[in-house]
Amino acid sequence: MHIAPILPPNPMDELEKNKKLAEQKLGGKELYKLQKKQKEQAKEKEKRRGKLSEAPKKIGRWTLYVFIGVGVIGGIGWFAATRPSLPPTTDVNHSEASPSAHIVTQPIPDVVQRHMLEHADGRGKPGIIIQYNCNDFECEPDLIKNLTELVKRYPDNVYLAPNSYDGEIILTKLGKRKILDGFDEQAITDFIE
DSSP states (O other), X not given: OOOOOOOOOOHHHHHHHHHXXXXXXOOHHHHHHHHHHHHHHHHHHHHHHHXXXXXXXXXXXXXXXXXXXXXXXXXXXXXXHHSOOOOOOSOTTOOSOOOSSSBOSSOOOHHHHHHHHHSGGGSSSOXXXXXEOTTTSOOOTTHHHHHHHHHHTOTTTEEEEEOOSSSSEEEXXXXXXXXXXXXXXXXXXXXXX
């Protein structure tokens, strides 16, 4: 005995069969509604297929947007991380405070530096700040002594302090900055005067 496999009905055959039945049993108005419904179903099916075919394009586009966004954010982070740390050269957002002396052994906060750039000791002419970083740079043995002696010649408006900025010696005054790789008395004097 041979048993034939049971196959699912072919959707096209089913549609034809339904159409023939509908033509036989339905009147004009009912037939019109049935045909309209079938057309709407076919359009909806086509619409779903279109959406499915568009999905890879949308995914690709959004993936590109995500990569661009990550790249921009990463670039900003990289720039912030690699940007040199330098002292201020403007008096914007300053604090009405001054350091305890013209030669100090502790770093001067940026807000105080801004005030000193505006006017030394809170009055008088604009200040000039000489800062050194011997923690991150290999300084000459007598660097601090030489800088101290030089600053003592200008008691009114020149300050000396250590810092952690990206420069061995950094000179700042309102609107200007100069970075030196070692003690250069002439360059420092020219900057002050």
